[in-house]
Amino acid sequence: MFTLHFSVSVPFPIFDDQFVFVTGSHESLGSWDTRRALRLEKDDENHWTGITNLSVDTVKFRYFIGNYLQSDATKDPVLVISKWEAHFTPRCVMPPVEASKSGVCRANLRDVFGYNSGSEQISDSFVLGDDVHHIALTVSGAALKFYKKKHEQQNYRVKIVPFDLRNKFDMTNLDDDEEFNAEDETPLPSLPSHSCTEIAALTQACPKFKAQQEFGELFQNSIDYHTFRTYSVAVEFLSFRIEVYSNQNNDLIAQGYALPSSLHDTYGKTSVPLLTKRGVPTGKIYFSYLFIRPIRLPHPRPIMHNCYAKYWKKRVTLEVGHRGMGESYTKFAVARENTLHSLNSAAKRGADFVEFDVHLTKDLIPIVYHDFHVMVSVAKKRTNTESSNSSSIDSDGRIKSNNGSVSPPNSTTTTTNSPSVDFYQLAVKDLNLNQLRLLHLDHVKHKESNNVDQAVNGTSTQKYSSHHVTGEHDEAEEHRPFPTLLEALKNVSHDVGFNIEVWDIFRIFSVKIE
Secondary structure, rough: OEEEEEEEEOOOOOOEEEEEEEEOOOOOHHHOHHOOOOEEEEEOOOOOOEEEEEEEOOEEEEEEEEEEEOOOOOOOOOOOEEEEEOOOOOOOHHHHOOOOOOOOOOOOEEEEEEEEEEEEEEEEEEOOOOOOEEEEEEEEEOOOEEEHHOOOOEEEEEEEEEOOOOOEEEOOOOOOOOOHHHHHHOOOOOOEEEEEEEEOOOOOOOOOOHHHHOEEEEEEOOOOOOEEEEEEEOHEEEEEEEEEOOOOOOOOEEEEOHHHHHOOOOOOEEEEEEEEOOOEEEEEEEEEEEOOOOOOOOOOEEEOOOOOHHHHHHOOOOEEEOOOOOOOOOOOOOOOOOOOHHHHHHHHHHEEEEEEEEEEEOOOEEEEOOOOOEEEEEEEEOOHHHHHOOOOEOOOOOEEEOOOOOOOOOOOOOOOOOOOOOEEEEEEHHHOHHHHHHOOOEOOOHHHHHHHHHHHHHHHOOOOHHHOOOOEEEEEEOOOOOEEHHHHHHHHHOOOOOEEEEEOOOOOOOOOOO
């Protein structure tokens, strides 16, 4: 019999209600079942320690961090995992080799959570159990709206605090409840029904989830993108208190409450009014929400024997042909991008995969094309000046202009006053397949290049052959743009794989940053 010691330090702050656990290949460690894992205790040196007795030759184990939630007093607590060690190969100890003469093993060894064999591998939480919900709130874009202009140019800090409607101690400003009677209240669980909120500021240099600051995180309207997350086992009682603080002196400016009636669907967008300390409406805050839960189907018990979350198998590098032989409308390429010829050329030159983009035309045919829009060339209506300078061909084949001059047949004289052309931007989804193949189209970058040319040269000369999408009339079919997905599947070499990017052009985002 050996006495195995565990001691691990966590290199980042964790919440007060969280614990460090160890699970492994032995029964005393739960046999990889997280629900039966050994919970470690925190000592005076901020190390999480534990001891178990076993008599085996080899023990494999992992550490993870979690906390307990309880929906009501009649149900058992539920373990929610927040972080775990994601190394493909778990930690390993051999007691017969490493133990002392007295049978004590790892007594003076200190592990660091997430670090093993010289590498750091930590993965975030996942949802366990049918009653656990992962709630994500997103505050982005022009989320803060105040009724007074003096607030519009200032920066504020936003903090979101979850609370249980059944627990009056989670609420604020409830001193008016003079007739509170404990006998009328439903017995509350001994543990919280929700976890503390973490925030990930996606517009900052380190967009990882972390604990909120005491006075919230700085939020700049129309710039920042903040995602908050929490876990709950009683979403029917879950609400959020949204606090807005001044960025200068950390004073509470306003707060609002998002009640279950405001979050009535599994996902959506909503807004709640912001009130001052005196209860005066001062503005609104807009945010989106998402509730995630396991599928209501039988699923295997959560075990940590194997972990592929951070695993990357060692293999040879794969060559991928971007849009076939590369971008041709905005860069140099040997073939027009997203054509059958370009895809096949990449395959012949040894590409393992070819990447291309697919979206739908107006007649719902999936085509291979990258951009959402094209430029359609349309001839301008002639003005009186252009009409007076125009020429015609008489019955003898001579070129006759309106000013009376006549050129003999087969003359090399050319007219420079051809009708000017305008370009109009149209969405690919608004054109059917025949229109895309018949119209004279240019790339959407044509407009930008023309604007640059006008600014530099003061002219509207339009010479952008590299931006032409429509090919020549005598081009082979495989060189033409807008092949259908079916044509690509049939005609591109079967020796190359497809990396298809599907464009969802029918979704309209109301937030600019998305």
